[in-house]
Amino acid sequence: MNCRTSLSSWQALTTSSERLKKQHLKTLFDSDSGRFDKFSRHIPGVLFDFSKQLIDDSTFEQLVSLAKESDLAAWRDKMFAGEKINFTEDRAVLHVALRNRANTPILVDGTNVTEQVQSELEKMKGFSERVRSGEWQGYTGKSVKDVVAIGVGGSNLGPQMVTEALSAYADNTLNVHYVSNVDGVQLAQVLKKVEAETTLFVISSKTFTTSETMNNARSSVNWFLESAQDKSAIAKHFVAVSTNLEKTREFGIADENVFTMWDWVGGRFSLWSAIGLPIALYLGYDKFVEVLEGAFEVDEHFKTAEFEQNVPLIMALLSVWNTSFLGHTSQAILPYDQALHMLPAYLQQGEMESNGKHVTFDGQTVPYTTVPIIWGMTGINGQHAFYQCLHQGNVIVPADFIASVEPQVALGKHHDVLLSNFLAQTEAMMAGVNEEQVRNDLQSKGKSEEEINELVAHKIHKGNRPTTSIVLDKVDAKAVGRLIAMYEHKIFCQGIILSVCSFDQWGVELGKGLANNIEAELTEENVAYEHDSSTAGLIAYYKQKRNK
Ligand code: F6P
Numbered sequence: 446m447n448c449r450t451s452l453s454s455w456q457a458l459t460t461s462s463e464r465l466k467k468q469h470l471k472t473l474f475d476s477d478s479g480r481f482d483k484f485s486r487h488i489p490g491v492l493f494d495f496s497k498q499l500i501d502d503s504t505f506e507q508l509v510s511l512a513k514e515s516d517l518a519a520w521r522d523k524m525f526a527g528e529k530i531n532f533t534e535d536r537a538v539l540h541v542a543l544r545n546r547a548n549t550p551i552l553v554d555g556t557n558v559t560e561q562v563q564s565e566l567e568k569m570k571g572f573s574e575r576v577r578s579g580e581w582q583g584y585t586g587k588s589v590k591d592v593v594a595i596g597v598g599g600s601n602l603g604p605q606m607v608t609e610a611l612s613a614y615a616d617n618t619l620n621v622h623y624v625s626n627v628d629g630v631q632l633a634q635v636l637k638k639v640e641a642e643t644t645l646f647v648i649s650s651k652t653f654t655t656s657e658t659m660n661n662a663r664s665s666v667n668w669f670l671e672s673a674q675d676k677s678a679i680a681k682h683f684v685a686v687s688t689n690l691e692k693t694r695e696f697g698i699a700d701e702n703v704f705t706m707w708d709w710v711g712g713r714f715s716l717w718s719a720i721g722l723p724i725a726l727y728l729g730y731d732k733f734v735e736v737l738e739g740a741f742e743v744d745e746h747f748k749t750a751e752f753e754q755n756v757p758l759i760m761a762l763l764s765v766w767n768t769s770f771l772g773h774t775s776q777a778i779l780p781y782d783q784a785l786h787m788l789p790a791y792l793q794q795g796e797m798e799s800n801g802k803h804v805t806f807d808g809q810t811v812p813y814t815t816v817p818i819i820w821g822m823t824g825i826n827g828q829h830a831f832y833q834c835l836h837q838g839n840v841i842v843p844a845d846f847i848a849s850v851e852p853q854v855a856l857g858k859h860h861d862v863l864l865s866n867f868l869a870q871t872e873a874m875m876a877g878v879n880e881e882q883v884r885n886d887l888q889s890k891g892k893s894e895e896e897i898n899e900l901v902a903h904k905i906h907k908g909n910r911p912t913t914s915i916v917l918d919k920v921d922a923k924a925v926g927r928l929i930a931m932y933e934h935k936i937f938c939q940g941i942i943l944s945v946c947s948f949d950q951w952g953v954e955l956g957k958g959l960a961n962n963i964e965a966e967l968t969e970e971n972v973a974y975e976h977d978s979s980t981a982g983l984i985a986y987y988k989q990k991r992n993k
Pocket of ligand 1: 597598599600649650651652653654655658711712713798950953
């Protein structure tokens with residue numbers, strides 16, 4: 446594969462970036478009253494406004510050409526067809542098969558995975574309904590009140606984020622608690638709140654080897670047995686979600702209590718699989734299906750919309766434009782919706798684990814910045830924390846602002862206040878406040894010329910800070926499905942355009958392997974690996990202090 450920098454669209458964009466770096470967004474708005482109409486798109490339930498991004502007509506055309514020259518359509522079709530586009534792990538990439546509501550066959554190595562998905566969904570439906578109705582009983586004959594969902598990374602963030610996003614729709618049937626950290630504090634806090642006889646543990650791990658999850662799972666079994674005193678009771682209180690039946694058996698979970706996933710589901714794209722079981726348990730299976738339906742709508746849009754209209758693709762092109770051409774190496778995700786408070790953390794894994802790579806498809810060093818640092822928090826809280834830097838700092842941080850028209854909870858004027866902030870912030874970031882405006886303002890407040898001269902530089906806001914506004918009709922199950930699928934396809938497109946393999950995570954594997962070695966050094970006799978002097982010193986210090 447040719448390096449992207451040799452494409453004519455890449456070169457045209459490089460030239461355009463020099464021109465646009467000298468442009469101000471406000472000038473672009475002042476000179477084109479139709480800018481909002483031109484640079485905003487609708488998909489069902491979503492308004493996507495990218496008119497406050499630093500692009501003009503020709504840049505947008507060049508970005509679309511970049512997608513075409515990167516063979517994006519062919520790659521997209523390969524993904525949907527189940528081809529093994531995760532070539533470094535020799536795997537298909539089929540999270541779209543998990544929400545293929547049309548049930549069209551998709552073949553991987555000659556097997557129709559749609560049938561496998563359907564049968565697993567049926568199993569989730571039956572199980573979640575039995576637990577929620579009280580038919581599933583624990584070892585004392587009582588029904589389940591609490592679910593403890595144990596998993597980390599993709600086996601935690603997706604379900605927990607969706608659970609938080611949709612908690613307004615939960616009935617009081619079950620409580621769900623998430624445990625991801627191997628720091629015993631988290632598990633201990635959760636176990637304090639629950640009773641063994643009414644608790645169901647869902648152990649989610651694609652590999653069933655992840656040390657954090659396995660340690661939390663083992664400690665949970667030990668805690669449970671202190672009450673149950675009978676290993677046969679485990680079958681009524683522990684279920685697993687995994688691809689690895691051998692390991693789930695070895696752990697002691699009966700096969701019928703294991704929900705399957707497949708190697709063609711990447712961890713960070715897995716909430717649509719049985720990894721989403723805690724969502725179905727908490728909200729009911731039908732709500733889980735609504736999440737799948739929302740995502741499926743976006744899959745269809747992504748598959749069929751022209752590039753100029755294709756929202757996930759435009760999201761990716763803007764990210765590449767901001768990062769690789771304009772040089773902004775950070776991106777904020779700012780939901781103006783409490784329900785979406787975990788979205789930044791979720792997207793941090795989605796984007797950075799996928800596209801934080803240093804070589805192109807053919808193993809050459811990438812000559813441009815790939816993924817920006819993704820971070821953020823709810824916009825309102827961010828306003829009182831880091832927005833000062835977004836407005837006047839000397840780094841520019843492009844940001845996605847996300848809000849909904851209808852609140853989940855209508856409370857007096859609250860939603861209008863929230864939305865006023867959402868609208869004001871992007872306007873201020875775009876337009877800024879120039880010297881003349883500052884002077885006029887200070888004069889109107891009766892400041893002397895001397896005072897004005899002292900203050901003016903401090904009060905200037907240069908503006909020209911790119912933002913995208915995503916407005917959902919309402920944060921409901923379908924909307925959450927749509928929103929996540931938009932970002933998933935964005936990440937896919939970004940990877941193709943940047944020519945990086947989005948679906949492996951060798952960097953994470955490296956850390957896992959090293960931690961396993963050091964764990965052995967800390968917990969077993971006579972195990973020692975070679976380390977640099979700092980790591981060796983830290984290990985020795987810890988062991989000496991710990992053993993005192
Ligand atoms: O965080 C790294 C990672 O490899 C993710 O990709 C994955 O979601 C997570 O670990 C957990 O892995 P597993 O589901 O196998 O426990």
